[in-house]
Amino acid sequence: MKTSIATVCLSGTLEEKLKASAAAGFDGVEIFEPDFVASSLSPELVASTARDLGLTLDLYQPFRDFEGVGQEKLRQNLRRAAAKFDLMNRLGISTILLCSNVGTAVSADDALAVDQLGRLGDLAESYGVRVAYEALAWGRYVNDYEHAAAIVRAVDHPAIGHCLDSFHILSRGWDPAAIETIPADKIFFVQMADAPGLTMDLLSWSRHHRVFPGEGGFDLADFMGHLLRAGYDGPMSLEIFNDTFRRTDPFRTAVDAMRSLEWLQELACQALERDGREGSRMELSPLPTMVAPVGFNFVEIRADDHRLDQVRTTLHQLGFTDAGNHHSKPVELWSQGGARVIINRGDSTAGSPAVAALGFDVLDPELAAERAGRLLAPPVPRDRGAGDEQLLGVRAPDSSEIFFGRVGRGGVPAWVSEFGGSTEVTTDPLVTRVDHVNLAQSWEYFDAAVLFCTSVLALDPQPSLDVAAPTGLVRSQVMSTADGIVRLVLNLSPTGSADTAQHVAFASTDAIGAARRARERGLAFLPIGENYYEDLDSRFDLKPEFLEEIRELQLMYDRDERGEFLHFYTESLGSVFFEIVERRGGYRGYGATNAPVRLAAQHSRRPIVAAP
Structure with missing residues (x-):
């Protein structure tokens, strides 16, 4: 299993986050845009630093508020996207995360979203990058991953696919079983997060209380089973917004994060044993089986x-x-x-x-x-x-x-x-x-x-x-x-x-x-x-x-x-x-x-x- 972590999970400078991720044994990282913008490192130096540490740069994120907008806003958005795609080329990152529109969408018409995402796909393809579309749990018109899947299916563009995030799916109580209906080659990226059961608005829950897998109450074993039977074999990444993690030593937090992905592999193996392995392509390394203390x-x-x-x-x-x-x-x-x-x-x-x-x-x-x-x-x-x-x-x-x-x-x-x-x-x-x-x-x-x-x-x-x-x-x-x-x-x-x-x-x-x-x-x-x-x-x-x-x-x-x-x-x-x-x-x-x-x-x- 290829492991990855978003830099937003860790405290410190971008360079410190990269070093902590490598020290903990991660294969790659997601570059969270505010971390890059605040850094003094050039795109080329970020790329070379990651390469020297043995890290791949797996995702640039997030790109926000693109689809469902008027024509003038679309023109501005495409200009903004071109600048980000050029930056990704300099960083050596091939995939960008696009969140479903929260703030600027003026239409719920799926046909409009399909047309605009198609134009974004053409632009992305010209830069040799892909766009992973994610249904935010609080998206204005698209907040359900099955809705997002229908839009991506209608766009039918090789540069437009999905980012599936366990928080956005499980926090809304959506059934993850339909993940198995999404073609594997359309699942461009997966982000994992756990969370305690809280009664509060979704945005605050997401921004402050996500935790690493195994530290909350989500049924991530079931989620993993559906994901693997869908045929996904790309990076398993952590995207955790948590006030505590952003204040603690990044090297210790990164170790905790890596432990959670090792634990997640065990959950995945258990889910496949229980519900079947058909369609699974990801290579997993199960943990040695341990009986609880007596x-x-x-x-x-x-x-x-x-x-x-x-x-x-x-x-x-x-x-x-x-x-x-x-x-x-x-x-x-x-x-x-x-x-x-x-x-x-x-x-x-x-x-x-x-x-x-x-x-x-x-x-x-x-x-x-x-x-x-x-x-x-x-x-x-x-x-x-x-x-x-x-x-x-x-x-x-x-x-x-x-x-x-x-x-x-x-x-x-x-x-x-x-x-x-x-x-x-x-x-x-x-x-x-x-x-x-x-x-x-x-x-x-x-x-x-x-x-x-x-x-x-x-x-x-x-x-x-x-x-x-x-x-x-x-x-x-x-x-x-x-x-x-x-x-x-x-x-x-x-x-x-x-x-x-x-x-x-x-x-x-x-x-x-x-x-x-x-x-x-x-x-x-x-x-x-x-x-x-x-x-x-x-x-x-x-x-x-x-x-x-x-x-x-x-x-x-x-x-x-x-x-x-x-x-x-x-x-x-x-x-x-x-x-x-x-x-x-x-x-x-x-x-x-x-x-x-x-x-x-x-x-x-x-x-x-x-x-x-």
């Missing part, structure tokens, strides 16, 4: 040495046992049931406690690492001493480390034997495993984290949720396996807010028993105010003695049609805190109605910094 292997907490005692004490209060120090590395293991926490004391500059790495149980670590490499996840080097189990790791967009561990005999990983501490076996532990991990994400790379979890970890995105915090809304995106055994929660705080910390939730068979044990051992619970329990009493028909018990222990409660949820939190330890959860029945949520109370309680416990 559990958490470990969670690693990193901090400087003098702050780790707080973590140790809290884990002990929650019932964890010190399982000893590693025989060759400055790390220690704390465990309870199937929950394992690694404390890393090897970085004296680590600062306050934070989640530094996650390990996942996978059936084939080598295959998982190979897949992650194809998806441009940087490998994490790991010193391996004699007799150490191999742990293959990659770096996530937020710079945390992800490791793939083999499921051990009896569910215990082989690497546990590398720790020579207590052999004490906890019978009937109150904590059984890691239930979920909440990871705070920066605004720059939140969407990249969603794509990473989807493509690299094979986790499925669940409906996102906005949670009220004292400093604004926290966007919460759950990523999970189908069975819910592995759950990651990605949280995006309001810009400049520190309200969202990382936290690790442990599954318990008895949250009340775990709370009593923790209290006996001196745990500092996150205090929950009386108003919460009075509200709880009004919402649920709880037995008075049960309500009094959870009030006394500072537990929180939720219930849905499937079951019940009991949970409590520790105080924050730097940038991380712990949670104990008990799921009763089929409850699969996270106590979302309790989150604003928890966030407010944590906010109130933050140190107050005096104004200078």
